[in-house]
Amino acid sequence: MHEQRTDVDANIDATAATDVEADVVVVGGGSAGIAAAVSASEEGARTLLLESSGSVGGTLAWQLLEHSAGFHDVRGNQVVGGFGQRLVDRLVRGGGSPGHVRDDVGYTATRTPVDHAELALTESIMLAEAGVEVWLQSGPHAIHRAGDVIEFLAVHTPNGPRRVRAPVIIDASGDAVVASLAGVPMQPDTADTQPASLLFKLGGVDVGALLDYLREHPSEVRPGSTLGYGTDEHANVWGLGELLSAGYTSGKLGLRRTELHLAAWPQRGEVVVNATRTPVRSGDGWAGAAHAQLSHQVLQFVRWMREDVPGFAHCHLTAVGDRVGIRESRRVVGVYTMTGDDVRCGARFDDSIGCGAFPIDIHSADRPGLSHTDAVGAGFEIPARILFVPACANLVVAGRCLSSTHEANGSLRITATCFVTGEAAGVAAALAVEHGIHPEKGDYDLLRQRLLARDAIVSLNGGS
Ligand SMILES: Cc1cc2nc3c(=O)[nH]c(=O)nc-3n(C[C@H](O)[C@H](O)[C@H](O)COP(=O)(O)OP(=O)(O)OC[C@H]3O[C@@H](n4cnc5c(N)ncnc54)[C@H](O)[C@@H]3O)c2cc1C
Structure with a gap:
């Protein structure tokens, strides 16, 4: 071309x-x-x-x-x-x-x-x-x-x-x-230009079951998290490192991550997931190749969550970012x-x-953690x-x-x-x-x- x-x-x-x-x-x-x-x-x-x-x-x-x-x-x-x-x-x-x-x-x-x-x-x-x-x-x-x-x-x-x-x-x-x-x-x-992502929203999630699992496995969330605060309204979770590691080792996930970010509306059974990553150069966001790579990751994460993450067995993909998300x-x-x-x-x-x-x-x-701050x-x-x-x-x-x-x-x-x-x-x-x-x-x-x-x-x- x-x-x-x-x-x-x-x-x-x-x-x-x-x-x-x-x-x-x-x-x-x-x-x-x-x-x-x-x-x-x-x-x-x-x-x-x-x-x-x-x-x-x-x-x-x-x-x-x-x-x-x-x-x-x-x-x-x-x-x-x-x-x-x-x-x-x-x-x-x-x-x-x-x-x-x-x-x-x-x-x-x-x-x-x-x-x-x-x-x-x-x-x-x-x-x-x-x-x-x-x-x-x-x-x-x-x-x-x-x-x-x-x-x-x-x-x-x-x-x-x-x-x-x-x-x-x-x-x-x-x-x-x-x-x-x-x-x-x-x-x-710069060599370390921030990566692009595609966020996605899942419906049909039993957020209560997810939070129960996390309360029973405190090592699955970031230290200092006050899990359960305001969960009627909105819950914010960074973690799932152990499940992610098992998903990567089993080959269900192609992208190695040590944590992901979930933002949940418990009463609606909806969760937005921030997990995907791909490198981009300046002004590259329109490129379809990055979108295809991120789409592949999204579908892998959805399948893995249905199979392995408590609360997600009956989830469905309700929305995906309308374009490659450029940081x-x-x-x-x-x-x-x-x-x-x-x-x-x-x-x-x-x-x-x-x-x-x-x-x-x-x-x-290229690092498996979510971000450095x-x-x-x-x-x-x-x-x-x-x-x-x-x-x-x-x-x-x-x-x-x-x-x-x-x-x-x-x-x-x-x-x-x-x-x-x-x-x-x-x-x-x-x-x-x-x-x-x-x-x-x-x-x-x-x-x-x-x-x-x-x-x-x-x-x-x-x-x-
Ligand atoms: C994956 C991801 C997760 C993030 N998470 C958070 C978060 O949780 N909280 C938070 O506060 N921030 C977050 N950010 C950062 C934040 O979203 C962005 O930095 C911020 O939205 C940028 O705002 P903006 O107005 O500069 O650009 P944008 O919101 O991107 O708006 C630019 C607009 O310009 C339009 N446009 C582009 N080119 C043209 C053109 N040629 N002609 C006409 N229109 C054009 C686009 O369509 C778009 O509507 C995240 C970013 C990403 C990518």
Whole structure:
């Protein structure tokens, strides 16, 4: 199979596209993009969101994540407010989340289980309420630049090609798709890029029988787990090392693992399983080979669980992540690059736009354990400068593709923190439009004031 490289401008000129204008264009309707689009629109900018799949929600909704994480530091102090908290409050009111519950494996202070479908539907409604125009099944395939400014995006839509012009573009695509098309320099690839996974959901599970087994076999769960806490609502289990080892030795499992992660809704008899792994390189997530390999692993795990794991005898596969779940791919080189030391040492910044506190969570494609983590104590501040790109003056980046090293990204990529960087990107974009300047030239104090007015937590002491 050959890939033919086409000249970007020639590609644009070849399509008779209709011109469309907005104040702010957001590419990617995941956690960061939704927060960005809602915030930009609420701050007065005419906002267009482009999402390549058929629904908003991104990885949190459609990779069926166990829970949104990162709202509190290890001591239980809240570090994320603003859009993320608004979304959680709304889900709680509608019954789509129990809210923040204690992390029963002691990994962080809290975790926030969500019903995936209710999350995505609620986010879609919030975008409409904020007045955001959303184009589904649409995304940029080429970019026209004039110097260091993106003039327009060439966008494919189900109704044909469009040229989309806006003074500010937000890349919240996870994979830094816009930045990559624009030729923005990227952080160097590391040998230990985090692996991809495919999460899956099983129904018909007798969660009580599973928990009984685990209580009788405490060595099957991580030390420090408070098994049984809140099990009416949601149970979080890391372990099953002994059963996994037996499954591998017997040949039922081709992938050697010493633990897996189960997130269970006991009353519904549903469990989300995080166990599969495959290596990927930056921007590789679309490759079908990785999907086929992960699919093989999913089906092996399902059969093994039916045969060997207490409570799963009559389970059935109810859902699978809608695409290869990418933990780490392209990350831009921004005005500042956040490092592992910034995260570990609780760095503070004059231009802080929010906080994070999730451990540096690094998974490995070839080690059998689930992940390696570095605790981060009281949390850290996030500087506005990691959202801005020197190579492209009207581009703002949010979510997991922002300017960070491999280590720092192990914490920044978590969904509560993506809500933070998305909201800050949206407000920064709206301010830039309001003042007729490029986002990085904006007044960071004003940005922080606007974020505070939106109930965001912009610094570790909670204030300005
Ligand atoms: C297997 C796995 C398990 C995880 N577990 C957890 C967990 O338990 N808790 C947690 O908080 N975090 C977890 N994470 C991390 C977290 O899910 C992600 O880092 C986070 O969701 C990234 O958010 P985002 O908005 O940057 O990107 P995404 O949520 O991935 O959104 C990007 C969006 O952009 C769209 N898009 C991509 N390209 C284009 C294009 N060209 N045009 C238009 N749209 C485009 C995509 O369709 C997608 O909707 C996990 C990640 C993985 C992969």
